Amino acid sequence: MTRRLLLIDDHALFRSGIGMVLTTGLPDVEIFEAASLDEALLCPCEEPDLLLLDVQLEGLNGLDGIAVFKRKWPLAKVVMVSAIQDSQVVNEALARGAQGFICKAETPTRMLELVEQVLRGQMPITGERVPEGVVAQQAIKLTPRQCEVLDLMSRGLSNKMIGRRMNLSENTVRVHVQATLAALQVSSRSEAAFVARRLGLVN
Incomplete structure (x- = not known):
């Protein structure tokens, strides 16, 4: 083909x-x-x-x-x-x-x-390999609520917009975001989106 x-x-x-x-x-x-x-x-x-x-x-x-x-x-x-x-x-x-x-x-x-x-479906990165905090999928422990936050965060939604979607306060969303970043061992939302996509956690 x-x-x-x-x-x-x-x-x-x-x-x-x-x-x-x-x-x-x-x-x-x-x-x-x-x-x-x-x-x-x-x-x-x-x-x-x-x-x-x-x-x-x-x-x-x-x-x-x-x-x-x-x-x-x-x-x-x-x-x-x-x-x-x-x-x-x-x-x-x-x-x-x-x-x-x-x-x-x-x-x-x-x-x-x-x-x-x-x-072949693999993901090459050349130059500076980032982020360093890529972890094995089996080591990640996310709650269902954190998975939902991760999905919306990976789409570029702000904490305020995520709160509206999930009917949560902005402060509660902030807590979930920080817990999700910690679970993925990354320090930013963009890194979280990258790791999530690489591991198949989000589309």
Whole structure:
């Protein structure tokens, strides 16, 4: 079965180079290219299997584009590609729903390996590995209420909005949030969302 890959980067040389690497190294792939988010949305393929999305694009940046592509192609995997090795950028990309993050400094061989991992359902992260507090799923003990808070928190809802959804006071929600962060061994909501998605605790 042919796998469709969409490369979204405003540098034509990078698109051409990684396109050649993927075409040569992966069996049965069809490569599509776009220089911007707008151009990517006009891609002629029905639904790509994988999007390689640059973080820094003119106009709407790659991070903001994740949600746009998830709405258009809900089954497509999204991997951010960037020359920036910043833990905050990595965390934000993964918290917004990206399946992986690949640094442009990787060798072509290594980048090919990472793309293959994503297509197999694994999650590669290169550059600064974050967060450090990733724990085994079986070690996590969350109450049903904390699981519900985690789900809403991972969707980007504030404590106030979560309280309205769950009919709880904002202070009570704050307590649940802190307990959930402690259980996941993370220090921020974005890290909690990343760990939760990685472990399959939320969609």
